[in-house]
Amino acid sequence: MTPGKRGTAMHREPFQNQLRRSFIGYVATILALILLLYLGGFALNFFAVVVRGCRRDNQELETVLTQQLAAYDRGAEELTGADALRRAVGSGDRGECLEANRLLYDxxxxxxxxAYFVLxxxxxxxxxxxxxxxxxSIFSSSAFAAGAATRMKQEPAATLRYVCTAPVSSEQACAYTLCRAVPDETGAAAGYLLLNLRQEGFRDAVRDTDSEVLLTDRYDNLIYTTLDPREDPQDKQPSNKFSLSLEDDGILSLDGSRYYAVCGAVGPQALRLYTLTSLDMQLRMLLYSGGxxxxxxxxxxxVVVAMTKAFTRQNAMELGELTAAVEDLSKNGGAEALPPQCSEESQALYTRFRELIAHNDELLNRRRQMEIKHLEEQFNPHFVYNVMETVRYQISEDPETASEMLLSFASLMRYSVNYGHTKVLLETDVEYVNDYLLLQKARYNNCLLYDFDIPEELLECRVPKLLLQPVIENSIVHGYRAGRTLSIRVQAEHRDDTLRFIVTDDGxxxxxxxxxxxRESFEHDLTNEYAAHVGLYNIQKVIRLTYGAPYGVQIESTEGQGTAVTLTIPYEVEENEGC
Structure with missing residues (x-):
């Protein structure tokens, strides 16, 4: 397949569809970018607010708790070695106990x-x-105090730490206990100091923290939490236990709620500090904002669909105006400018196209004139050859007739030279045809009869030069039969805006x-196959090049009866105005 054929067979999408698809594509790209920015903003917010906030809370609390536990460790050791506490546990004297009480308060x-202290x-x-x-009374008689005292007896030089489980009232609830024996002179336990960190102290420490807090010992015993202690993920832990399956920072689920959790270690006791930021609000925000x-x-x-239709309609309208103007330009010459609503670019394109059309028309006109001139020049050699043959014959048979033929031939040559234009008056062309027929009648020994039926008012019309002669010559050459007379009739008539010539013969x-x-040859280039009728072909070509379709030559013929050739051209008078 040739490139031209490929281009013709290629499916081309309408401009309006292309414009609509492009516009929707651009808008979809913008929407996708907005979605990416939204998701990116959500991810950035999640990292900045949730992740970094939760880690910051954990680090701050870890620092505070580690410092406080270290202070209580040092304090327990210093206080149990103080003389005031030793004298108080050694004598039980009220004054000594008041001194110990003041020291513990400070x-x-x-x-x-x-802390709530107990000596x-x-x-x-x-x-x-x-x-x-x-x-x-409750604390001193509790199993927790008894168990702690037993351990302190066994390790009088160590500071022991326990999750406080003494059943004191809620307004003085304790979370974590550091205890140490008060030794006598031998180092044995003479008394016991228990420093019970208050629940409200932890509550004050985490008050400015945005995260939920969970503090346990390494055995998952609950020290303090802002969560509901009943929120046990497995629902298998005792009430004083709280275990989170979290080895590293991440998202976990508690009682149907999701949290981002950070785990840290507090002090040498390796207490586990968890800070948890609820993701429910973030998820709700994502859900609501996503919806x-x-x-x-x-x-x-x-809106985009509506705008696309309006946008493409407006642009397609301008393209339609341009297309209509181009079509009008090819048919009627077109206007010099597009409608005012069309863009400057469309006007520039239209102006350039007008210039190209004008230039192309000029080239076509020059080419048409050259082709017509070439076809006219083909008539002269063809005709000269036939006349010379006739004169040669008559010179030997009838020199006087030959002399008359030469005079007629000279008149014809003057016509060819003096009327070099492509169009002449019908009267002039008829005179030329008459001289031509006189020559042919002499050649055929008066076996040629002819007559003209042309209204006098039509003689002022303009016709292509040598319009009728090739048709008459074709009738003589192809219609004449030796021994029989050939009759040729030339008629002209005016119908509407056309001028018709009918040349009939009985050949x-x-x-x-x-x-x-x-007939088929009239629509194609001349080939050797149709060379016998080159005169008719040339006349068809001249008429089409001069006037275009539907003007031209029509042939009707019946073998053995004759031929009728009809020539149709526009009706023009000498001033090139319609009659």
Missing amino acids: FTNQQKLR LGADMQVLSSNFSAHNQ LFIVLLLLLTG TGIPAGRLAEL
């Missing part, structure tokens, strides 16, 4: 995490405490097959 009041004698009697009297985004996207899609006619081939 220490606990200096701490950010306040017990060897017999588990309360010597000094800032608990209420009721809670002092809102989808609604807005649907609304925007509707041999044209066979049907040959006639079909001859």
Whole structure:
């Protein structure tokens, strides 16, 4: 397949569809970028607010708790070695106990995490405490205090740490206990000091923290939490246990809620500090904003579809104006400018196209004139050859007739030279044809009859030069039969805006097959196959080049009866105005 054929067979999409697809593609790209920015903003917000905030809370709390536990470790060791506490547990004297009480108050009041202190004698009697009297009795008689005292007896030189489980009242609830034996001169336990970190102290420490907090020992015993203690993921832990399956920072689920959790270690005791930031609000924001985004996207899609139709309609309208103007330009010459609503670029394109059309028309006109001139020049040699043959014959037979023929021939040559234009008056061309027929009649020994039926008012019309002569010559050459007279009739008539010439003869006619081939040749270039009728072909070519379709030559013929050739051209008078 040739490139031209490929181009013709190629499917081309309408401009309006291309414009609509491009516009929707651009808008879709913008929407995709907006979606990416939204998701990117959400991810950035998640990292900045949730992840970094949760880590910051964990680090700050870890620092505070580590410092406080270290302070209580040092304080427990220093206080149990103080003389005031030793004398108080050794004698039980009220004055000594008041001195120990003052020392313990001063220490606990200096701490950010306040504590309820209890100084017990060897017999588990309360010597000094800032608990209420009721809670002092409960605490001293509790299994927790008894168990701690037993351990302190065994390790009098160590500071022990426990999750406080003493059943004191909620207003003086304790979370974590550091305890150490008060030694006598031998180093044995003479009494016991228990520093119970208050629940409210932890609550004050995490008050400015945006995250939920969970603090456990390494055995998952609950020290303090802002979560509901019942939120046990497995629902298998005791009430004083709280275990999170979290080895590294990440997202976990508790009781149907999702959290981002960070795990840290507090002090040498390796207490586990968890800070948890709820993701429910973030997820709800994502859900609501996502739903809102989808609604807005649907609304925007509707707006985009409407805008696309209007946009493509407007641009297609301008293209339609340009197309219509170009079509009008090819048919009627077109206007000099497009409508005002068309763009400057369209006007520039139209102006350039007008210039190209004008230049192309000029080239076509020059080419047409050259072709017509070439065809006219083909008539002269063809005709000269036939006349010379006749004169040669007459010189030997009838020199006087030959002399008359030469005079007529000279007149014809003057016509050819003096009327070099492509169009002449019909009267001039008829005179030329008459001289031509006189020559032919002499050649055929008066076996040629002819007559003209042309209204006088038509003689002022303009016709292509040598319009009728080739048709008459074709009738003589192909219609004459030796021994029989050939009659030729030339008629002219005016119908509407056309001028018609009908040249009929009673010659041999044209066979049907040959006639079909001859008619077909009028639509193609001349070949040797149709060279016998070159005169008719040239006349068809001249008329089409001069006037275009539907003007031209029509042939009707019946073999053995004759031929009728009809020439149709526009009706023009000498001033080139319609009659």
